[in-house]
Amino acid sequence: MLRESAYSSFWDLAHLPNFCITIEYDGKDFAGWQLQPNARTVQGELESALQTLNSGELVRIHGAGRTDAGVHASGQVASFTLHQQWDVEELRRAINGNTSKDVHVHSCHLESDDFHARFTAKRRKYVYRCRIDETILDRNFVWRLGWSPQIETLQSCADIIKGDHDFTTFSKWSSEVKNRRCIVYQSEWINDGDFVIYTIEANRFLQHLIRYLVGTMMEVARGKITVEDFVNLLEACDPKAKIAKAPPQGLCLEEITY
Numbered sequence: 001m002l003r004e005s006a007y008s009s010f011w012d013l014a015h016l017p018n019f020c021i022t023i024e025y026d027g028k029d030f031a032g033w034q035l036q037p038n039a040r041t042v043q044g045e046l047e048s049a050l051q052t053l054n055s056g057e058l059v060r061i062h063g064a065g066r067t068d069a070g071v072h073a074s075g076q077v078a079s080f081t082l083h084q085q086w087d088v089e090e091l092r093r094a095i096n097g098n099t100s101k102d103v104h105v106h107s108c109h110l111e112s113d114d115f116h117a118r119f120t121a122k123r124r125k126y127v128y129r130c131r132i133d134e135t136i137l138d139r140n141f142v143w144r145l146g147w148s149p150q151i152e153t154l155q156s157c158a159d160i161i162k163g164d165h166d167f168t169t170f171s172k173w174s175s176e177v178k179n180r181r182c183i184v185y186q187s188e189w190i191n192d193g194d195f196v197i198y199t200i201e202a203n204r205f206l207q208h209l210i211r212y213l214v215g216t217m218m219e220v221a222r223g224k225i226t227v228e229d230f231v232n233l234l235e236a237c238d239p240k241a242k243i244a245k246a247p248p249q250g251l252c253l254e255e256i257t258y
Helices: 041-053 088-096 151-160 209-222 229-234
Strands: 018-025 072-081 103-111 121-131 162-164 181-192 195-202 249-256
Touching: 018 041, 018 088, 018 209, 041 072, 041 103, 072 121, 088 103, 121 209, 151 195, 151 209, 151 229, 195 209, 209 229, 209 249
Parallel strands: 072 249
Antiparallel strands: 018 072, 018 103, 121 195, 121 249, 162 181, 181 195
């Protein structure tokens, strides 16, 4: 429900309210976050809902993380401005009422004019889950390994990538990306019963970076390459290096820090 005068004392006529929402989505049936022609995306789903609420006028939404096809999120953050003034809780419910059941907005609040979900973000945290037994019920949310890797071996690799590194080897090559350095604050594997779980937090991520890291760390755990080989791959900064890529469904964007 629109609140035409609810914030008239707070905004002048030139001010566009800057909304921030926190979103959860099941990435299984999406071609990723970012808009793509002839493909269903999370950004497209939300913009379609907002356009309906905005009298048919396009609303551009900016996400903190550009998740790949099949990747999930429990803590994605996005921002957008509207020409109309809304009560934040009513706007949250209205967006949810106009999106499919695999996307849900958990919170909505107002931010300052200079807030931008992507460019204001300081850190992004992802979690990758691998199942080591043969259970299938959560197959759309885990990488079903069917075997138990040594956590110590995985952690030896994870420790190597902490800090400031050029991740050219472990990212999808694009001539448009000039800077391939990321600062990794957390890189940790844990054994959690029937799962081995990897948590990584960094200032930014390159396309496919986490999936290449996880896939190649598993190659070390399988004994196909050594920890030293892993180090050499990282230091080589070689976009043509032969590396392994984990499937998308185990990956989830969990938290954005501002």
